[in-house]
Amino acid sequence: MSQGKNHKKRARSARSSGGKSSAAKSSAAKGRPSSKPDASNTPSRSKPKRLTEQRWVDSDRIAEHRAAQRRRTRIYRSLIAVVILLAAGTVGWVVYRSQLPSGLPDNSAKPPANYAVPAGATRDGVPVGQTDAPVTVDLYFDFRCPHCRDYERATAQYFDKQVEAGTVKMVYHPISIIDGYSVWAAAAAGCATETNALPRFTREVFSQQDQLNREELVAVGKNVDLTSPEFIRCVQDSKYQNWALGVTQAAEKAGVRSTPSVAVNGEAVVPRPRGSFEEFIDDTKRTVADAAAKARKSQAEQ
Numbered sequence: 001m002s003q004g005k006n007h008k009k010r011a012r013s014a015r016s017s018g019g020k021s022s023a024a025k026s027s028a029a030k031g032r033p034s035s036k037p038d039a040s041n042t043p044s045r046s047k048p049k050r051l052t053e054q055r056w057v058d059s060d061r062i063a064e065h066r067a068a069q070r071r072r073t074r075i076y077r078s079l080i081a082v083v084i085l086l087a088a089g090t091v092g093w094v095v096y097r098s099q100l101p102s103g104l105p106d107n108s109a110k111p112p113a114n115y116a117v118p119a120g121a122t123r124d125g126v127p128v129g130q131t132d133a134p135v136t137v138d139l140y141f142d143f144r145c146p147h148c149r150d151y152e153r154a155t156a157q158y159f160d161k162q163v164e165a166g167t168v169k170m171v172y173h174p175i176s177i178i179d180g181y182s183v184w185a186a187a188a189a190g191c192a193t194e195t196n197a198l199p200r201f202t203r204e205v206f207s208q209q210d211q212l213n214r215e216e217l218v219a220v221g222k223n224v225d226l227t228s229p230e231f232i233r234c235v236q237d238s239k240y241q242n243w244a245l246g247v248t249q250a251a252e253k254a255g256v257r258s259t260p261s262v263a264v265n266g267e268a269v270v271p272r273p274r275g276s277f278e279e280f281i282d283d284t285k286r287t288v289a290d291a292a293a294k295a296r297k298s299q300a301e302q
Contacts, residue, residue: 104180105241110249115242118190123243124250126193129169134295135162135288138171140251140261141202143185144178147277149206151260154281156203167292172198175248177259181212183244188217190240191231200224214238265291 117123125138137159141148162168174189176182185205192201204224205212211220218235221227234240251261255268262269264287271280 105183107176111242111245118193125171125173129163133169135291138263140173142259144182145259148260175251186244187238187240188235191234
């Protein structure tokens with residue numbers, strides 16, 4: 001009986017100590033820092049966000065790289081095109097030069113200080129009409145200029161009438177700004193000046209504008225009865241070539257940069273901005289009429 005009681009006491013004692021031990025262990029465990037991270041204090045991972053940002057950065061870099069490639073490609077293509085154009089231009093210039101006749105003058109050359117001037121001309125042009133005419137019209141033209149041809153065709157009769165009436169004195173300035181053929185034609189115009197035939201020779205040259213070597217200019221002169229041996233020899237020898245260059249140089253000093261150019265009593269007739277060729281002709285005639293009216297009024301007041 002006593003043994004059974006002792007056995008029960010030991011069992012209760014063991015359970016009591018075991019419970020205390022477990023509690024102590026639990027208490028100690030609570031006191032020790034845990035090796036596992038506290039979910040409430042640990043920052044949440046943003047792996048999906050970083051991946052999205054990375055993809056954006058990669059896309060920007062790819063776009064920049066492709067844009068740079070496109071720029072380089074455009075530059076390379078432009079350079080290649082320039083090289084091809086330069087090569088083609090060089091070949092074209094060589095072919096053009098090889099087809100030019102021998103002796104064709106350089107239209108940009110400067111004449112010597114002293115040169116022959118045609119009879120009836122000055123060093124900067126050819127006056128036609130009465131010296132005391134109230135209106136002076138300076139006409140600068142190049143025989144190789146298509147617009148000069150058109151201008152001459154549209155105004156020739158008008159100016160002829162004004163000159164005959166004594167209202168206008170024309171001063172022709174055959175200049176050479178296109179090429180050597182212009183020089184030959186202007187020199188031939190100097191030959192025509194010596195026989196007072198410049199206006200009709202000018203008209204005929206413009207009607208045969210593609211025939212401007214010296215032999216062709218002789219043939220053009222024959223069409224307007226310029227058949228004398230002196231005229232033929234003058235054209236063939238380009239007797240007034242330096243005079244033609246001198247007229248061009250004088251026009252440049254006067255500020256002429258294109259043809260046809262017109263001045264009325266020293267004032268340039270300026271083409272309208274985006275104006276038509278017909279408007280330029282109308283403006284020329286109107287300016288001449290205004291200058292003539294002004295001259296008549298001034299004369300009446302005296």
